[in-house]
Amino acid sequence: MSTAATRETQQPASLLRRVLLQGKYEALTMLRNGEQLILAVVLPLLALVGLTVTPFLDGMGSSRINVAVPGILALCAMSTAFTGQGIATGFDRRYGVLRFLSTTPLGRGGLIAGKVLSVLAVLCLQVVVVGLVALALGWQPTAAGWLPGLALLALGAAAFTALGLLVAGTVRPEATLAITNLLWILLGALGGIVIPAERLPAAAQAIVHFLPSGALGESMRAAFLDGAVNGGATLILLLWTVIAGAAAIRWFKWN
């Protein structure tokens, strides 16, 4: 080894390379974790099949599967960005991984950017898997729905990543585990994400529109069923992203 005194001064790898490396590392870690994989792929696929063989969504659109798929994609974003990333970050915080990586050239900003990137990478895989299964089951998406649909999915991922980091950065990892799993089930079933607000109890309908799950589900269905942009729902999603992001920046504890 050349000695510290005689060698060149150390340099960080470029910012882009650092963020890409971290994104890749975190995405692979997530995909290697069996529980995360169940949450990210198996449960959404089960929900997709469940909604196509039951009459919950009858009369909402051209076919059961056409109504179901946008909501299932939204559910995928919630799985990966909120529950998956939240739990992983909570435990990384417990084990000092966040503190250690903050001292490397990656830094705190690079760490967060890497996490966002890993969520988007896993979400892309989910879209491909769910999309292929859905097409096999007879899904006929509106061509005009893809562009707003994928953009909304990215916005939803941002909102849920911010919410996941807010939970992970403020409570113990065991509590993060409980909160993010419980909310995934509650919002998944009653939050307007896969089952449209109209099919929920009247008491739930009023608040569902203002939840990030309801806003994402509704705007995804508007995109893929009608090729339309639901301005109100998109605005609510944007507000959640900004508020949760600001709260995470303000209250996230690194150790």
Added chain:
Amino acid sequence: MVRFPQSPVLSIHGLIKDVGPLSSLDGKMLRVVSGVSLIAERGQVTALLGANGAGKTTTLECAQGLQKRNDGSISLLGQDPAAAGADLRSRVGVMLQDGGLPPSARPLPLLRHIAGLYAHPWPMEDLVGRLGIDTFSRTSVRRLSGGQKQRLALAAALIGRPEVLFLDEPSAGLDPQSRQLVFDLIAELRDSGMGIILTTHLMDDAQRLADYVYIIDGGRNVAEGTVQELLQRSPAAAQGEHVRTLVFEAPAGLDLAAVLPDDVDVSESRAGSYTVTGALTPRHLSALAQWWEAKGVMPASLSLQARSLEDVFLDISGKDIR
């Protein structure tokens, strides 16, 4: 030892750090560091020595940019770590007390990932071989022993070939072989010009590794110097005499004080175990030996020890458990 810092790798002046508000203090802030100052040089091991809760780790975390200070100044390689970017972080290696390694990770892929964050990382095979990580490179972190985890954490801190290395309690959990390996590597890195700053509550670590020691207690500097200088801190040592301790076992109840001059401390810590401490000279030893001969006493065991850093530490920081 007089020190003329040319360009120290780290200098801290008057560091103040409050934490809280704490519910145990009725919502008040707790001052954990109240005015620590220190200087660490290139090519030296600088040790922060202190009991648990003395403020060592907090001081280091402020120096690493992990915590924001309330007051005082810190210069790490000429920059303020609180405002530093990736350039500074690439020149500094950090080994945290709790390791900071994800339990599901495997050592080799983890090290490869961290190495990718630097432009000129330490060649992987060399580092992994030196720290003996090749024997467990594919075992997940959660299955590693304490010593293996520590060696991996050290490798993670060194992979960027830093100019400054922070080690928080580096020998925690190390078995004797790992300890020797790690200590030899630290000495070699020091000799290559790296500035190494470590915290420890183990006097033995400081005595074996440190070129310069800062003793921290209650968030303040209480003493500093080379190990030699600190060992000589006592009333007798101040007069140029070296304090030593003689321990022997003999029949209980001997009246040693009658035999030895009163310039040394004599105690029978438990029945039959005697301790004589002070600026011992051949005259003291001779008096004891003649007395043993006259009484027909042969000690069952006998040892003469230089004063340890632990004695100095206890003198300075008190013997109360806090």
